[in-house]
Amino acid sequence: MSTHKPLVIGNWKLNPGTAAEAKALCIAIRKKLKKDAPVTVVVAPPFPYIADLTRLSPTGRIMVAAQDVFSEDSGAFTGEVSAGMLASLGVTQVIIGHSERRAMGETDAQVAAKVAAALRRKLTPVVCVGETVRDGSGSHFGVVEAQVRALAAGLTARALAAIVIAYEPIWAIGTGKNATPEDVEEMHLFIRTLLTKLYDRATGKRVRIIYGGSVKPENAAALHGAGMDGFLVGGASLSAESFNKIILAVLPA
Ligand code: PEP
Numbered sequence: 305m306s307t308h309k310p311l312v313i314g315n316w317k318l319n320p321g322t323a324a325e326a327k328a329l330c331i332a333i334r335k336k337l338k339k340d341a342p343v344t345v346v347v348a349p350p351f352p353y354i355a356d357l358t359r360l361s362p363t364g365r366i367m368v369a370a371q372d373v374f375s376e377d378s379g380a381f382t383g384e385v386s387a388g389m390l391a392s393l394g395v396t397q398v399i400i401g402h403s404e405r406r407a408m409g410e411t412d413a414q415v416a417a418k419v420a421a422a423l424r425r426k427l428t429p430v431v432c433v434g435e436t437v438r439d440g441s442g443s444h445f446g447v448v449e450a451q452v453r454a455l456a457a458g459l460t461a462r463a464l465a466a467i468v469i470a471y472e473p474i475w476a477i478g479t480g481k482n483a484t485p486e487d488v489e490e491m492h493l494f495i496r497t498l499l500t501k502l503y504d505r506a507t508g509k510r511v512r513i514i515y516g517g518s519v520k521p522e523n524a525a526a527l528h529g530a531g532m533d534g535f536l537v538g539g540a541s542l543s544a545e546s547f548n549k550i551i552l553a554v555l556p557a
Contacts, residue, residue, distance in 0.1 A: 308512050310554035311468065311534035313346040313369060313430060314541025315399060315516075326353040327360060332544035334366050343551055344534075346397055347541070351385055358394030369397035369430065372405060375417035377424075387425035397428040399536070401451075403474045406432075412454035419455065423463055430536065431455055432516070433495075434472040438487075444473070445494055452498055461503045465510040469495060470536040476517025478538055485530035488515050492531055521549035528554045 314333070320326055326349050337345060348369035349357055358368045374384035390398060400422065401415035415431065422429040433451040435444035448471070456464060471491050476482050483491075492513055500508035515527055516536030524535065534554055540546040 306528075306531055306533045307509075308533040309342055309344055310528070311344045311346065311512060311514055312547075312551050312554060313348060313397065313399070313470075313514070313534070313536045314547055315348045315371060315402070315536055315538050316350065316541060317371070317404070317538060318350060319542055323353055323356055326350075327356055329542070329544060330357050330360050330366060333547055334361060336544055336548040337365065337551065339365075341551070341555060343555055345551060348397075348399055354390070354395060355393050362394075364396070367396045368394065369399060370395050370427075371399050371402065373398045373400065373418050373422055373427070375414065375421045377421065387421045387427055391425040391427060395427060397430055397468070398422050399430045399432065399470075402432045403434060403472060403477060412451060416455060416458050419467065420458065423466065428466060428468060430468040430470050430514075432470045432472045432536070434474050434477075434517070436474045438473065438475065444491075448491065448495065449498060452495060453502070456499070456502050461507040464499070464503060465507055468512045468514060468533075470514050470516050471495065471532075472516040472536060478518070480518050482518040482520075482523050482527065483515070485526045488527055488532060489530040519550060521546050521553070524550040524553035 346367040346369045348371050370390045373387050377386050377388055400418045419429045433448050435447040438444050473483050495513055496508045512533040514534040514536055515532045519535045519537045520540050537550055
């Protein structure tokens with residue numbers, strides 16, 4: 305069982321289509337959320353909606369994350385958004401290394417540079433790791449190990465402890481095929497053991513590890529029971545009703 309306060313992050317990706325719809329979705333999620341519920345709820349809208357949403361929840365009852373960040377603080381980088389800009393809007397977390405960005409060519413080195421940029425501005429990096437396929441040979445452990453080692457290479461134990469690792473098997477993202485609770489529990493233990501080897505037991509324990517990949521109201525309770533510290537939710541976070549049911553599934557009974 306997880307000893308961390310559960311964390312549920314909704315990754316809205318390239319949705320919804322208008323700022324008005326984004327506000328309405330955030331308001332609907334907030335309305336359903338019980339005051340003082342022991343859970344950290346975060347939404348990650350597209351960049352243009354961020355300022356509206358941080359204003360909607362000034363007390364941080366619903367926190368706002370960015371879906372990406374650039375590694376540099378300023379300069380001639382057309383189209384990029386820095387960690388300082390996000391922090392100035394009230395953003396508290398940032399998703400880094402999502403498989404959809406890695407598929408566009410983002411490398412482990414770029415992920416590490418973005419993590420460093422986020423940490424400089426006290427944003428919590430939510431770093432995604434996960435294998436493309438599971439073929440029964442166990443190669444998925446090697447893939448995740450390489451990603452976690454690359455992430456850890458430049459980080460002190462203190463910096464690492466501030467990070468959230470999202471285990472997101474790519475074959476489960478947006479496909480409707482979720483990993484089983486047994487798969488998730490096994491990978492969770494694998495990552496914690498690796499962090500303990502790379503750092504120490506206390507650091508290995510402090511890092512929050514969440515799961516993402518076709519989490520839905522129907523599978524959330526079983527997946528949470530596998531010991532994860534929460535979820536990164538894509539498709540199901542676009543409905544306040546589904547997202548709320550997932551949040552309820554991580555609350556203590
Ligand atoms: C995601 O985008 O990180 C994700 C897990 O998506 P979905 O829940 O739709 O699989």
